[in-house]
Amino acid sequence: MSYLSRRIEPTAALPAAGFLATAIAYGPARMAYGLFLPDLRATFGLSTELAGLIASAAFGAFLAGLPLGAALLTFRGPRAPVLVGGATATAGLGLAAVAETTAMLASGVVLAASSAGFCWTPYNNAAERIAPREKRAHTLSVISTGTTVGVAIAGGLALAAAFSGLGWRVAWVVFAGGALLMTLANIPALRPVAGDPGTQPGAGAGVRSLKRAETRPLAVAAVSFGITSALYLSFAVDRATTAGALAVGPLDSAAPLLFVAFGIAGLVGLATGEIENRVGLPALVWSLFAASALSFALMALRPGAGWAVLLSAALQGAVIMMMSAVFSFWSARLFPQIPSVSFTAVLVLVAIGSVIGPAIGGVAADAGTGGFGLEGVFYAGAALSALTPLGLSATLIEQASSRPWRPGRRSRTIFSAPA
Structure with missing residues (x-):
């Protein structure tokens, strides 16, 4: 049992x-x-x-x-x-x-x-x-x-x-x-x-089951998300503060206001399950990567404008919170017998991306004499977010979706039998 x-x-x-x-x-x-x-x-x-x-x-x-x-x-x-x-x-x-x-x-x-x-x-x-x-x-x-x-x-x-x-x-x-x-x-x-x-299943069986074809979009999305989220959290404050955004009275750092906007907007994550239920998992995942691309683009183009920085932080906060929720139930639906093991595997992939992103971004930013700098880091983040959906198969994502991603198409979900 x-x-x-x-x-x-x-x-x-x-x-x-x-x-x-x-x-x-x-x-x-x-x-x-x-x-x-x-x-x-x-x-x-x-x-x-x-x-x-x-x-x-x-x-x-x-x-x-x-x-x-x-x-x-x-x-x-x-x-x-x-x-x-x-x-x-x-x-x-x-x-x-x-x-x-x-x-x-x-x-x-x-x-x-x-x-x-x-x-x-x-x-x-x-x-x-x-x-x-x-x-x-x-x-x-x-x-x-x-x-x-x-x-x-x-x-x-x-x-x-x-x-x-x-x-x-x-x-x-x-x-x-x-x-x-x-x-x-x-x-x-x-x-x-x-x-x-x-x-629970044996460890070997659990690990082998993680290699199914349906996991590929989840793995690609996790690594990309790890890179972009870590890039943003590592460099957004420096980018905005250096440009003079959100400096009010004794506040000489953009960090507090940026984090407040990030956190408040992230409350939309509470509705992630309901939104996915209405639009399906493929459409939701693609929309979140598009929002991430816009967030990076705003920080690249208008780092000194308070409205642009706050909007960028709000978008990124919503993306990070909603994508985190998506990973949680996406992995649980694909692997109902090992929900925590599968989610741990996803977080490890996110963590690997988080190591890669700031390391490469920091080197690139320090090489800013050639014109790359932090501006280039944010353009690169926007490009990665925008291009990631191209590597995600809607058909495979649909295996963990709560509804069809195309009107009239019957969804092939793989939920476990009701408890």
């Missing part, structure tokens, strides 16, 4: 607790370092090279957290990795808030960033077992969109720090408190599946 066939009483606490977990893990725990980097530079005297090394170490911790979280899920069920992720976020953000040395700061930032590797994929397993079948896509959309609230709140606290002299340490203490609250909220929410990973 598949573990998906085990009947568990549905609970409304799951989407709320998952939303809070991703809000913390993929919001301040993963992004606050970049958002507050100017303040951290001033406090600790960080050089550009050292700041980059800390950022790389934080990303490495996230990447390491993915297989560790998957292992915990396999042996202890979905609650264990979420609680570990909550603990690392709480401890890391708290340590960074009271850091007196660069080593303490780096340790806190890296520890906090690792929480993102633990705190998302377990919900695919939990949603397949707890949420009613007709609500699973919506549940996963709600959970993945938690990131946008975390980012918006982080941006709001950065604004408060700039205009009131609040200080970055107070903001990080608030983040640590939120991480503790998230950890406590997930104890009862995930109790129905605590300690029970379910009976």
